[in-house]
Amino acid sequence: MEAPPCYGGESDMYLVSSTDDSPGFARLEWALTHSAIIALDAEWKPLRRRGPHQPDFPPHVSLLQIACRLHNDNNSNKQKQKKKKPPLVFLLDLLSSPALVTSIYHLLADVFLSPNILKLGFRFKQDLIYLSSTFRSHGGFHRVEPFLDIATIYNNHLNHRQQTRRKATTTKSLSFICQELLGMPLSKELQCSDWSLRPLTQDQMTYAALDAICLIDIFDIFHHTILTQGAIQSPTEVDSSGLSLGLKQILREPNNSTRILRTTLCEAVEMVRATIIEYPQKLHAELEVSLKKSSWDTIPMDYTLLQIVRQYGDKLILAESDGKPRTSKKKGKRKSSTGLTCKEKRVDAIDEWQGPPPWDALLGGDGCPKFLCDVMVEGLAKHLRCVGIDAAVPFSKKPETRELIDQAIKEKRVVLTRDAKLLRHEYLLGNQIYRVKSLLKNEQLVEVIETFELKICEDQLMSRCTKCNGRFIQKPLSIEEALEAAKGFQVIPNCLFDRNIEFWQCTDCNQLYWEGTQYHNAVQKFIDVCKITSTD
Incomplete structure (x- = not known):
């Protein structure tokens, strides 16, 4: 199977779909008994709420990812001589066969309680609740220890931007942490894909594997940091004189x-x-x-890892109430600021575009396409801006439905979303909402262009601010004018001083742009994606 391009190099990846897999399941059993550290993550298809008074049952986990750092790859003395090997990654297909699910349950039951294996996760409690529900017929899971939450490690020990040692009030996303610590963001384009469909695509498997691999890479940075700071002792610093004591x-x-x-x-x-x-x-x-x-034979932790567990280790314990379904309360109708009542009435879902759009001149519009991309397609908004299309995002990070409707109506925009629930609102049905079907940003961009018959030419490319959707000033800035505009606001690289480059500034947020290598690469990318024919 094609290996995922992990942060530390190529990693071996195994898709385990049956107990007879070779070398899948046998390799998994061997790796778990020879691992010092494992990282856990899970994927599932969310279940839609079935009614206002019916309980929301936890979704069934479709895929469980386990990245294994073997004992011989965790030796601190070897680390000085050569780079650590990438972890082994196992993708456990929990939809494949009941026999596999039973075998995996017994393995996980031992792993979750093994004192010789450190478990890593990122906000893993929710995943554990869903896993416990998935294995409910076998008894579920109620405890994981020793455990380290990567979010806690980052907030308390690796967040270099914190000015104080107080615990952070908000937790950064895993993609943000990967960008800051590993120099590469974690793409979340496939997070909302349908993980219940089989076979899984290569992109889905790579995405799932990286979600687990990056946790071990972040832990390696934490391990190195506390060793450097002297927060724990290395084995060579331990005084062995006490071994002769009674x-x-x-x-x-x-x-x-x-x-x-x-x-x-x-x-x-x-x-x-x-x-x-x-x-x-x-x-x-x-x-x-x-x-x-204890008949499940595992290798004890090395000294430094044991010290980390003793000082920083935690445990995940599920309460009885965590596994119970929640009953939703019926909400009353709320009046929006436009004087319209947002009805929650369920109507037939319409996946096809029902134009004409609200910017159409026949409806009193100005003829300029305008979109409102909800939180599920924010990446699409930046792509639309890159090709010169007006694409706004909600005013708040977590907008309520009525706020999204108000903004779309006021600004005469079409809402772009992947959330089928938005299609239930009557005031957005006709010509003001479109459900994007594609998962990847490039494919989403092409889908919107073709659906709304947008005309894209090369002159439009990179004509809007990707940060705020604003327009650029009509006249370019010289290097002297750009330096003055950037004071206390933005840093201009010194390598640009000796080059004859024009600078452009957004009229709304004052962000500066210049036609460097990234600009030309982006222009060529969108020429290829949109199949633009050059006019030269």
Whole structure:
């Protein structure tokens, strides 16, 4: 299978769709018993709410991603000599067969509670709730430890932009964290794709694999940071003189607690069994259970990783209420600022365009296409601006439906969305909403151009501000004028000073642009995407 292009190099990827897969499932079992760290993520198809008084059941997880960092790839001494190997990535297809689901459940039940494997996730509690619901017939999952949340690591230890050590009030997206720490954003174009369809596309599998791989790459930065800062001791810094102390003396001195050599749970149980001559039946049963669980043979953590777990490790515990379905409350009608009542009445969904658009001259419009892209297609808004089309976004980051409707009506725009629920609103049905079917931004752009019969020419390209949708000033700026305009606002690279380059400034947000390499690459990209024929 084609390997995903991970941040640290090419990574081996396995799609596990049955217990008979070779080398899929067997390789998964081996990797989990030889892993020091695993990163977890899940994908699912969201379920639509079935009624105002009916419960919202958690969606069924369609795909579970596990990235494994093996023990021999986590050795800090080897790290000095060569770069760490990329992790192994397993995509577990939970829709393929009941036998696979049962086998995966038993594996995960051991992994989630293994003290020898550090589990990583990004806001993983929601994923765990959905996983527990998916495996409800097998008993579900209720606990994961030791666990580290990448969001917590970033906020408390890796967010270099924080001026204080106070806990951040808001959590950055995983894509933002990847951009800042790894130098590459995590594309979220396929996040809302239908993960229940089979077969999965290569793009979907690559997207899913990268979601797990990046968690291990971010943890590596955290690992290096705390070692550099001296927050934990490296194995060479540990004083071994305490190993000759008696057990009673070691236990009396708290500072010597880390000097005790670890042993496996099986050996510990046998020690207790040999020490206690007579013990209650309940204790005997608990020891037998512990001995049985420890038969899943894993390798103990190395010293530095164990220190990280002790100082920074956490646990995920699901309460009984987390797995219960939630019942939605019926909302009353709300009056919008335009005097129209936003009706929640369910109507037949219309996927096809029902023009003419509100900017049409026959409807009193100015003839200039204008769109309003909701949060699900914000990337499409930037692409439309790049080809010279007026594409606005909602005023607020999380707009309510009535706010979206008000803005579209006031500004005579067509709402572009991938949310089928918006089609239920009567006031946006006729000619003011279009549901985009494509998933990728380039394909979405072509779809909108063809649907609305937009005329795109080369002169229009890069004629709008991609940041705010504003127009540029009519006259270009010289380098001296650009430097003056950029003071305290924007940094102009020194390499541009000796080049005869024209600068353009947005009339709305004052952002400066220049015709550099990125500009020419972008122009050529949209010429190819839109199939524009040069007039020269």
